[in-house]
Amino acid sequence: MCENQYMDTFDKLRISDVFFSEHLFDALPDVVFFVKDAHGRYVVVNHTLVKRCGVKTKEALLGKTSAEVFAHPYGHNYLAQDLAVLAGKGDLDDQLELHLYPNRDPGWCLTRKMPLRDAGGQIIGLAGISRDLAMEDSKNTAYHKVADAVRKIQEHFDEPLLLPDLAAIANMSVAQLERYFLRIYQLTPRQVIIKTRLEAASRMLAGDSSVAEIAVACGYSDHSAFTRQFRATVGVTPTQYRQMLKD
Numbered sequence: 001m002c003e004n005q006y007m008d009t010f011d012k013l014r015i016s017d018v019f020f021s022e023h024l025f026d027a028l029p030d031v032v033f034f035v036k037d038a039h040g041r042y043v044v045v046n047h048t049l050v051k052r053c054g055v056k057t058k059e060a061l062l063g064k065t066s067a068e069v070f071a072h073p074y075g076h077n078y079l080a081q082d083l084a085v086l087a088g089k090g091d092l093d094d095q096l097e098l099h100l101y102p103n104r105d106p107g108w109c110l111t112r113k114m115p116l117r118d119a120g121g122q123i124i125g126l127a128g129i130s131r132d133l134a135m136e137d138s139k140n141t142a143y144h145k146v147a148d149a150v151r152k153i154q155e156h157f158d159e160p161l162l163l164p165d166l167a168a169i170a171n172m173s174v175a176q177l178e179r180y181f182l183r184i185y186q187l188t189p190r191q192v193i194i195k196t197r198l199e200a201a202s203r204m205l206a207g208d209s210s211v212a213e214i215a216v217a218c219g220y221s222d223h224s225a226f227t228r229q230f231r232a233t234v235g236v237t238p239t240q241y242r243q244m245l246k247d
Contacts, residue, residue, distance in 0.1 A: 022035075022044045022045065022046055025046040025048070025129075026046050026047045026048075028046070028048065029048055030048070030131065030132040030134075031046070031048060031129055031130070031131050031132070032046065032048050032049045032052060032109075032128075032129065032130040032131075033045070033046040033048070033049065033127075033128070033129050034046070034049055034127070034128050034129075035116070035125060035126070035127045035128075036065075036082060036125055036126050036127075036128075037124070037125045038086060038123065038124055038125055039065070039086075040065045040066065040079055040082040040083060040086060040126075041062075041063050041064060041065055042061045042062050042063065042064055042065075042069075043062065043125065045058050045061050045062070049061065052099075053069055053070070065079050065082070066078035066079045066082065067079040071244075073235065073236055073240065074099075074235045074236065077235045077236075078235075081095075081113060082113065082126060085113045085114070085115050085126050086115065086123055086125075086126055087123075088115065088123060091112070091113060091114045091115070092111060092112060092113040092114075092128075093112055094110045094111070094112055095110065095111045095112070096108070096109075096110060096187070096191045096194060096195065096233055097109055097110070097111050097130070097233060097234070097235065098198060098202070098233055098234045098235075099130075099235075107132060108132070108133045108195060109130045109131055109132050109133060110130070110131050110133065110186070110187075111128065111129070111130040111131075112128060112129055112130075113126050113127070113128035114126060114127055114128070133186060133187070134186055136184050136185050138184075140180070140183060140184050142170075142172075142180045142183075142184070143184055145170045145171060145172065145180075146170055146172075146177070146180045146181060146184055146185075148169050148170055149166040149167070149169045149170045149177065149189070150185070150192060152165075152166060152169055153166070153189075153192055153193055153196050154196055157193065157196045157197045157200060157218060157219050158216075158217055158218060158219045159219060160219070161193050161219070163177065163178075163189055163190075166189055177189060194229065194233060197218040197219050197220070197229075198218070198229070198230060198233055198234065200217070200218050201214050201215075201218045201226070201230060201238065202234070202241065204217065204218070205238055205241055205242040205245065206242075206245055211223065211226075211227070211238045211239060211242075214226075214238065215227075215238075226238070
């Protein structure tokens with residue numbers, strides 16, 4: 001991508017009301033920030049993304065798509081998300097994702113992507129952030145009630161878990177439970193269940209159990225449902241994840 005093309009893209013994005021300063025996001029070590037052009041190529045990145053990608057400078061990412069930056073199939077999955085947003089198919093809103101960083105350490109985050117439009121309403125790019133999950137807010141007055149429901153999830157993730165049952169444990173309505181989960185854990189109850197089950201699954205995949213056995217052990221009665229959920233959240237199939245742990 002030549003310099004003139006970069007300048008054209010920058011000029012368009014500066015006209016947009018939602019153009020952000022990369023320097024502001026450079027100060028946030030737990031937040032990945034990026035702006036991409038209409039083809040899904042990086043135009044603006046912050047230092048956190050540079051570090052997570054294992055490169056030394058921002059320039060190493062500019063002009064490239066996710067598929068050129070991240071290992072397969074992660075990069076292609078991220079690019080598919082970008083192209084869907086750029087095609088006007090809607091925002092990506094707080095997608096729970098498990099990333100595998102260059103040092104093979106896993107990390108949970110919530111990813112959001114939104115289109116950037118020019119004055120005429122045409123999509124000219126996208127902006128996105130990926131926030132590392134924060135520690136729970138143990139100072140919240142409802143923490144201990146909600147913690148009982150979370151403990152139920154952690155100790156019985158291999159069983160069916162229904163929101164009314166979890167709400168009853170916390171002595172709350174379902175609406176209250178969902179509201180306090182978001183305040184304390186920054187996740188919905190369903191996201192906490194998914195996160196707990198897939199954390200267990202990712203640990204088990206380092207062992208010798210079959211994928212079908214792991215699916216049952218993590219509360220999935222349907223092997224294919226487990227694979228779909230794992231791929232949607234982690235970005236790869238359980239078999240691919242197991243192979244990446246061995247590489």
